[in-house]
Structures are given as C-alpha cells and as structure tokens.
Amino acid sequence: MTKNHEFLYVAISLDIDPDANSAVEGRHDALSSPVEHGKIRVEACKRGLQRILELLDIYDIDATLFYEARTAQMLVADGMDLPALSERHEVSCHSLKHEDYLGKVSGVPMEEESIEETITKAKDILENIFKRDMKGFRAPYTRVNQAVVRVIERLGFRYDSSETVTMGAEWKGSPFSLEKFDSDLLELALPSFQDSKGQKMSSYLWAIFEGRRGSGEYIDAVLWARDVAQSGLFVFSIHPWHLYVNCKGNPFNREQVQKNRDNLEHILSQLKQMRGIQMLRQDTYMENWVRLHKAGTNK
Template sequence: MTKNHELLYVAISLDIDPDANSAVEGRHDALSSPVGHDKIRVEACKRGLQKALELLDVYDLDATLFYEARTAQMLVADGMDLPTLSERHEVSCHSLKHEDFLGKVSGIPMDEKSIEKSIDKATEILVEIFGREIKGFRAPYTSINRTVVKVLERLGFHYDSSETVTLGTGWAGKPYSLEAFDSSLMELALPSFRDANGKKMSSYLWAIFEGRRISSEYIDAVLQARDVAKGGLFIFSIHPWHVYVDYRGNPFSNNQVKKNLENLDSILSQLKLTQGIHILRQDKYLENWLTK
C-alpha cells in the first residue's frame, strides 16, 4: 500500500468565464472575441460546462470551479441550475467581469479601491447564487500583484491559485505563502513543466483544444510529477468554452468538438486509472495540508 504522503495530489479546475474572452484597451472588463462586436457571450461556456460536469460525474471526480461572477449570473439567467450542478464541487471566485487588474492590455491599471470593490461584489454574487463560503481565487489572465493579494487577504480568502511555477527541483507542488507580496495568503500554484522534447508546457488544456497538444502529453506530465512532487498538488485548468470555440471566438467544426470531448474524456479516464495519485478539490488539499 502506498502511504498518503507518497501520493501526488491532482486537482481539476475550471475557469468559468465568457467565450473566447479577451482584455480590451481602454476598459477594465473583458469582452468575447472578436472584441469589436462589443459583446459578452456564454453559449459555448454553457455547453462546455454542461459536458465537463457530466464527465466529472461519470468518473466520480470532485473539481474546483472558478466562476467569473458575471458569467455565473448569465448562466443562471439562461436557466442553468448552477447550485445543483456544482454541488459536489468547490465553488471559487474568478473575478467579477474578468478585469485586467494590472492594466497590461487595458493600459489602465486598477487602483486598490476599485479592485476591492469588484472582488467584493463578485464574492457577494457567488455567495448569493451558491449559498456557500468562497475560499479560493484565480485572477483573470492569472495576473496578480501586491495590491490584488492584499485585497484577497483582507476579504478573507483562504488561497489564491494564479501563479505558475516550474515543477522540479525548486518546487514540488506544495502550497506556499505569498511572501514575495508581503502577504501570508496561501498560494496553490499552477505547474509548468517540459514535454518529451524539452519544450515548456502548462497544465491548461487550451493547447489540446487548439490542436497543438495531445492528451497523452498531459498524462506524461502527471507521471513525471508523481516522481518529483510527492505530497504536492498538480492543478489542471480547463476553460469550458474552449471545447466549442477557438480563442478567436470561431466555432469549432463538429468533428473538432467531438475530438475535444474525446480528449477531455480520455484525460479524466486515464487520471482515474493512474496509480499513486489522488484527485481532489483544491480546498480539500489545502485543508489537509494545513492540518498536517
């Protein structure tokens, strides 16, 4: 029998945000691409989310759902019973309107007060919809700075999950506090790693949906991590909309959608069969880790 501390922990996270969202010059919130249409769409997100949640049920897996509050509101308005569908999963926050907090694309960084106002409002909306405590946060574009972290800490979040760190000798997938930002907020970072050809790769599944990677490369990464990150957490991330539309907002062909769903299914089924790993929600991992 494998002892618990020798396992690799794996979390499956979903960033539930508008279809093909993109930051826009001159405004804080995100729009769906092409941004010239000045619109937010969630049709692909809705279909992708339904499929992803079905698959998670099929394989009996609990996930962490990072909801953009505006998207959650739109999905509920569209008749989706999010509280019931999300019941077994962790509900976390992915901002109010996918704000470009740092102003990297908008050109207008947000000040502390407006960041706090938007994250506070997002949490309020999610608590109202789901009736649960929101513990985790993932920033839009996975971009955080000292100000965002300070706000998260003040609002009582238990952890952030926005940073990307290279898995290996320096980091074994363990939580750490955001001391670099003068904060004691815990970080559950996303892993980056090398593929078989030495090329850098992330645990976001977008490259599969864009036809640039195959599912076995992600499983190989987990097998590698199982050796170098015992006791650590390997977080997968998925944008549900990406099953149906590409990052420019163009719908995939039926054939491509079928392939995307097969790939998603294949990753989950293979993870389920992999020895020496344990799949769990991010909040559960952090709880276990803190009580150790």
C-alpha cells in the same frame, strides 16, 4: 497526504468565464472575441460546462470551479441550476467581469480600491447564488500583484491559485505563502514543466483544444510529476467554452468538438485509473495540508 507521501494529488479546476474572452484596450472588463462586436457571450461556456460536469460525474471526480460572477449570473438567467450542478464541487471566485487588474492589455491598471470594489461585488454575487463560503480565488489571465493579493486576503479568501511555478527540484507542488507580495496568503500554484522535447508546457488544456498538443502529453506530465512531486498538488485548468469555440471566438466544427471531448475524457479516465494519484478539490488539499503543517509545527 499520508505519512509516507506516496501520492501525487491532482485537482481539476475550471475557469468559468465568457467565450473566448479577451482584455480590451481602455477598459477594465473583458469582452468575447472578436472584441470589436462589444459583446459578452456564454453559449459555448454553457455547453462546455454542462459537458464537463457530466464527465466529472461519470468519472466521480470532485473539482474546483472558479466562477466569474457575471458569467454565473448569465448562466443562471439562462436557466442553468448552477448550485445543483456544482454541488459536489468547490465553488471559488474568478473576478467580477474578468478585470485586467494590472492593466497589461487594457493599459489602465486598477487602483486597490476599485479592485476591492469589484472583488467584493463578485463575492457577494457568488455567495448569493451558491449560498456558500468561498475559499479560493483565481485572477483573470492569472495575473496578480500586491494590491490584488492584499484585497483577497482582506476579503477572507484562504488561498490564491493564479501563479504559475516550474515544477521540479525547486518546487514540488506544495502550497506556499505569497511572501513576494508581503502576504501570508497561501498560493496553490499552477505547474509548468517540460514536454518530451524540452519545450515549456503548462497544465492549462487550451493547447489541446487549439490542436497544438495531444492528451498523451498531459498524461506523461502527470506520470513525471508523480515521481518528482510526491505529496504535492498538480492543478489542471480548463476553460469550458474551449470545447466549442477557439481563442478567436470561431466555433469548432463537429469533428473538432468531438475530438476535444474525447481528449478531455481520455485525460480524466486515465487520471482516474492511474496508480499513485489521488484526485481532489483544491480546498480539500489545502485544508489537509494546513492541518498537517500545523500538526508538524506543534511537535
């Protein structure tokens, strides 16, 4: 964020939610797959989170942690000292119980009032655990509508990070106001882009863990973004549970787990060494951006 804008800013964000979670027809909250079992599991999330936090320490990277409040409670009850483990990182909100606000899968869209009830509760739980204010929000399934945006703005969040936008000529990774929802709330969007074959790709690392993409493709994307989105923010996103179980909730074998860990470590180590890249938390980027933006308009 210097005057000559030579950096691409890269944030690592984690969506800390139940193992292989899925929306379920007829209910607002999510369950772990297979949903027929009616269970919520966080064992893989716990192991994945421990591993990722270790790696972030090793590579000296500050990240943004979007906690689902229920998962945070379960991890604390399981003996994890989340406040200590999260100390260097930004703590943000990822809903109460992974609600399907829009009802896209559940078939039961939520009213603004019940959205507000659940997010208020989530915020209270997280503030109680972490004893700090939260600035960021990411919706389950990265799906928001005007009601959700209105609620998070009202509850004092400073930014949303749920939207996915194509990075390139039209959008270079800067925050923008959610005008389409008639709101001034800032959006720190997730980028989508094209791989070397022209296929659409997102910055969620799930495709690596499902064996569909290699770590090199994500490194290439950042190298590309470094040229087209100088001074912009490139947000990566990871589900910690995905190091250990697949989307269907089946555990990976030892070899695949090792591969997942190696791939993730490769990405972090490469990002750390890359010239023209600066890694930071989303709130730090946002605050710097707001400061510069305001200074600019005062001139």
